[in-house]
Amino acid sequence: SRIQNDVSQIQDSLSQGFLTFGDVTMLLGIVAFMLALDVKLAMLTFVAIPLLAVTMIVWQGHARRAFMRARRSISVVNAKLQENISGVRAIQSMNREKVNMEQFDKLNNANLQANLRATRLSSALMPVVEVLSALSISIVIMYGGYLALNGQITIGLLLSFALYAQRFFDPIRNITQEYASFQRSMVAGHRIFQVLDTKPDVQDSPNAVELPAVKGEIVFKDVNFHYNKEVPILKDFNLHIKPGETIALVGPTGAGKSTVASLVSRFYDVSSGSIMIDGHDLRDIKRSSIAKQIAMVLQDPFLFTGTIRENIRYGRLEATNTEVEKAATLVGLEPFLLKMENGLDTPIFERGVNLSVGQRQLISFARAVLADPHILILDEATANIDTQTEMVIQQALKTLLKGRTSIVIAHRLSTIKDADGVIVIEGGRITEQGTHMDLLRASGTYERLYTMSYQLA
Numbered sequence: 338s339r340i341q342n343d344v345s346q347i348q349d350s351l352s353q354g355f356l357t358f359g360d361v362t363m364l365l366g367i368v369a370f371m372l373a374l375d376v377k378l379a380m381l382t383f384v385a386i387p388l389l390a391v392t393m394i395v396w397q398g399h400a401r402r403a404f405m406r407a408r409r410s411i412s413v414v415n416a417k418l419q420e421n422i423s424g425v426r427a428i429q430s431m432n433r434e435k436v437n438m439e440q441f442d443k444l445n446n447a448n449l450q451a452n453l454r455a456t457r458l459s460s461a462l463m464p465v466v467e468v469l470s471a472l473s474i475s476i477v478i479m480y481g482g483y484l485a486l487n488g489q490i491t492i493g494l495l496l497s498f499a500l501y502a503q504r505f506f507d508p509i510r511n512i513t514q515e516y517a518s519f520q521r522s523m524v525a526g527h528r529i530f531q532v533l534d535t536k537p538d539v540q541d542s543p544n545a546v547e548l549p550a551v552k553g554e555i556v557f558k559d560v561n562f563h564y565n566k567e568v569p570i571l572k573d574f575n576l577h578i579k580p581g582e583t584i585a586l587v588g589p590t591g592a593g594k595s596t597v598a599s600l601v602s603r604f605y606d607v608s609s610g611s612i613m614i615d616g617h618d619l620r621d622i623k624r625s626s627i628a629k630q631i632a633m634v635l636q637d638p639f640l641f642t643g644t645i646r647e648n649i650r651y652g653r654l655e656a657t658n659t660e661v662e663k664a665a666t667l668v669g670l671e672p673f674l675l676k677m678e679n680g681l682d683t684p685i686f687e688r689g690v691n692l693s694v695g696q697r698q699l700i701s702f703a704r705a706v707l708a709d710p711h712i713l714i715l716d717e718a719t720a721n722i723d724t725q726t727e728m729v730i731q732q733a734l735k736t737l738l739k740g741r742t743s744i745v746i747a748h749r750l751s752t753i754k755d756a757d758g759v760i761v762i763e764g765g766r767i768t769e770q771g772t773h774m775d776l777l778r779a780s781g782t783y784e785r786l787y788t789m790s791y792q793l794a
Contacts, residue, residue: 338412339532343525350515350522360508360515367505374498375490378477382502385473389509392465397520400458404524407455410448417444459517466513470506477502539606541623548626551615551711552580553742555601560610562596570596572765574610583743585753587786588762594746597762598714601744603627614712632710636717638701640689645674646681648700652708664707667736669729670699695726702730706737713743750787759783 371379421428421437428437481495557576563569570593578584586594599605600612603619612619619627632652640648649661665674665681673696677683689697698718705713715734719727727749735755747753754773761769761776761783769781776783 338415339528342411342415343408343528346525347522347529350518360511364505364508364512367501367508371498371501371505374494374501378481378498378502381477381480382473382505384476385469385506389466389469389513392462393513393516396458396462400455400517400520401524403451403455403458404521405527407448407451408524408528410444410451414441414444414448417441455521459521462513462517463510466506466510470503470509473506474499474502539603539624542620545621545623548614548617548622548630551630553582553711554578554580554613554615555712555742555744556613557597557600558611558613560600560612561608562593562600562605563608564605570765571600574765574767576760576767578742578744580615580742581740582757583738583745583755585745585747585756585759586762587747587750587753587759587783588768592762593765594762595716598633598716598744598746601712601714602631602633630710631712631714632705632708633714633716634698634701634705634718638689638697640685640692640697640700642685642687644679644682644684645677645700648685649681649703649707651704656707660707661703664703667706668699668702668733669726670696670703673699695723699726699730702733702737706733711741713738713741715743715745715747717746717748719747719749750783761786 368379368383371382418441421441428434478495478499481490481498484490485492485495555576555578557574560571560574561569562571562574574593574597576584576597586597588594596605600607601614601619603622603624606620614622614627641651645665646658646661649664650656661681665671674680674683685692689700692700702718719730745753745756753759756773759769759771759773759776760767761781763782769776769779769783771779777787778784
């Protein structure tokens with residue numbers, strides 16, 4: 338809403354800026370002529386200016402609040418509209434159409450009332466200018482008539498001055514109208530600069546360096562992290578992942594598994610402690626160079642409007658068509674592509690709605706394969722796919738994970754049997770660590786989770 342509506346408001350005001358400049362120039366010229374004709378009559382005409390200035394000052398305070406309320410109300414309407422469109426399946430499945438429509442109507446009506454108030458305030462300035470204009474001209478004519486009757490000025494001078502007095506208020510009317518528009522733009526500009534002035538939570542330090550090609554050693558040393566200061570996520574977390582190892586992270590929901598993956602990718606900085614890749618503290622490395630060596634496959638893959646080929650090539654634009662085709666074949670996309678008329682050039686609709694969840698996930702895996710990362714993170718990457726697709730992906734993973742440092746987060750514990758090590762995280766701490774078989778023999782949390790997963794299956 339800020340990017341579209343508020344920017345559009347400023348654009349409208351800027352397009353009228355030259356008109357304001359012309360009005361100011363005209364006003365200054367008329368003032369000069371009036372002072373040249375008769376100083377006393379000119380001063381009487383100018384009496385309206387302080388009154389108008391006081392009116393503008395009082396009006397500005399009310400108008401700013403009204404305009405801000407109007408900008409916020411349209412933002413709320415747009416946000417609710419987007420939410421209802423995105424969540425239409427949930428709305429329909431729960432028969433919420435009527436309730437949501439009523440809620441939207443209330444927000445829409447609040448937006449209407451806010452804009453009506455803003456429009457009334459904006460329109461209130463012109464009557465004030467007209468009244469002051471009529472009052473000023475009347476005083477000039479009465480006093481000028483008195484001077485003309487006493488022979489102090491000529492009738493011709495009075496008529497000329499009256500015409501100039503009328504012309505004097507023409508640019509003031511235009512400037513007043515544009516001032517209202519300017520106030521709207523000031524509010525819009527304030528909202529835009531709130532966005533522009535927002536600093537990213539994670540920024541490169543002034544002395545940040547490029548990360549060279551890595552072997553893939555990852556070390557967490559006394560790491561503490563929180564999203565909310567009152568709720569710690571990781572507590573004194575220590576972990577050493579050797580180059581080329583595949584480490585599986587398991588544990589209950591909210592234990593901190595995805596947070597570990599996000600910290601390695603430096604989506605966030607640690608609250609205390611350090612994370613090092615090949616001995617380099619992540620906070621001393623440029624984020625762009627980290628991203629070049631790490632690929633992440635998420636539980637809910639995001640596909641962009643375009644073709645399948647363009648989505649696979651998304652992280653490595655210089656890749657050849659042969660490399661794209663090889664990546665697609667490696668992850669098992671070939672049978673699916675053979676059914677598509679245009680193969681890799683098949684268009685993908687918004688967010689990939691014309692593909693199944695499994696097909697979208699296979700494309701995201703192909704994207705990761707093509708990126709050829711040194712470190713690979715799989716965050717519940719097989720959680721939403723069917724068993725057959727999972728088997729295809731598991732076969733592809735044997736090739737994909739080979740020689741790479743990999744962090745695999747999974748609730749399906751059957752998918753991590755071949756991991757070099759399994760880390761059990763509970764309450765932000767490592768409670769168990771070892772191979773799949775070691776942890777089963779230990780009869781602890783991992784063994785309990787593994788047994789439960791098979792009972793549910």
